[in-house]
Amino acid sequence: MITKEDVEHIGWLARIEINEQETVEYMEKLNSVLEYFGQLDELQTEDVAPTYHVAEIYNVFREDVVEECLPQETVLANTENKQDGAFRVPKIG
């Protein structure tokens, strides 16, 4: 069961502000989703290896060959927060 504290914790991890009313709402919704998935517990899976990837594809690689990079102006084109060719963000922590 997901508690209110769990929802608050998840909100903090995602850096999303959640008010009291939303906390209750999300708690109920998340619990109903978990309950739904809980139906899977009825299956016997002891002898089944876990599936880590639905597509059974392995070993997708590329060669170590240099490709063109983006010009600095393009990289910074979508932000106003720039300085000396770098992204500028507020002081951290």
Next chain:
Amino acid sequence: MAYENPDGIRIGLEIHVQLNKLKTKMFCGCSTDYHNAAPNTHTCPICLGLPGTLPVLNKKAVEAAIKVGLALEGEIAEETQFHRKNYFYPDLPKGFQVTQFDFPIVGKGKVVIEGEDGEHVVGITRAHMEEDPGKLVHIGSIEKSKGVLIDYNRSGMSLIETVTEPDMRSPKEARRFLDKFRNILEYLDVFDGNLEGAMRVDANVSVYWGTRVEIKNISSHKGVERALLYEIMRQKNVIRRGGKILLETRHFDEGRGVTISMRTKEEAEDYRYFREPDLMPMRVTSWIPAIKETLPELPDAKRARFMEQYGITDMHAKSLTSKIMLADFYEGVCATGMDPKTAATWTADVFLGELNYRDLAISSYDGMTIGFIHAKDPEIENSFKVPDMIELVTLFAEGKVSDRTAVEVIRAILDGTEEKTPSQIIEEKGLFKAEDDLVTRAVAETIAENAAAVQDYLGGAEKSLNFLVGQVMKKTKGTADAKTARELIVKELKG
């Protein structure tokens, strides 16, 4: 005698190594050659973490990881895959780091170091692949930071993180482990340790077999040793005063040489690891035989061979194999037919000693010329050629220059800005050993010019003889043999 570890010290290391010898980043074709480039000029939608992009793994990065695994005598996983490690920090544009979690590519291995009591085995817990985040530069000092500038050139570089068991029992052992580890990586040619940010170390340390403290992000081997020495002293002091060691993460302030608390583990990280759906799992054990073929002779094997093949001491063999480029340079010198023992003395004792004294780090060797750069200022660089070493040692062996002169020539080449051969330097400085008649003439002149000193000497003042010898040395610019000069003066004056 076995080392008893009286303070119950346990040190474990986590070492991040950048695979900076690859041409491209881990998941995109951006060049890894960004070290002197302007910010954000080596990026693309993939390493900028833009939505809708698909990472594709660099095959060479996997090969390098397997090489490292084999060199650490580690188990290579039958099946291995990537996870997302989620956290918010602006050096990670995606909001997560692609790393490996419960299926690392390399499992248990080991490295043998020279421990407090002889050979000591340090267990390797695991080694895994992950991507490097971007680089943050604080505007002003960290404490008074007004903002942060981000350069994503480093973002998406291939890293290998190696985790050791807490098997090291002193800061010295930790330092030796790092030296050995770095040396192995350089032998494997997957890594250039001279580049900025090439190796970063986190160290876990506890005393009296107690609670461990983690020290984050130390950038040099010396730094690791200093940080550990400080931290061990701090923990012992806390316990002596009746305090308790907290499970916490600390930061090492290189300038002040102290560790500072960053956060206690109570607010434990919650990274919500989950499978990286954009990357397919790997089954690469079939590559192992072919990769094994490409593995070079590793340091321990080379050291044993050098002793065997060249008949040199273990000290010399160890010193010469401490850097693969130095080992190759030495073999280059030996290949010309020079006596290997003489070559070892000049290369390991004199040449390497002079490099270390100058803080010069060997950075290249092309079969003829060994290059080095200043450890703290890569702008300072210089080189030394195999033929120069041969010429110099031959001149010395033939008695044409003194050993002091030979050392002086090595210094002149290391400090010089122009390319000159040893003979040119010796000639310019007038350092060829003086001919006997030159010394005889200098003695005659000295006696003629220093009547007072001569009188004093004849009157019994032995000190005056030293003065006269000094005058002869001065006239011959130090090329005369002091003993010969002394004998000649005495013979001249006392018959």
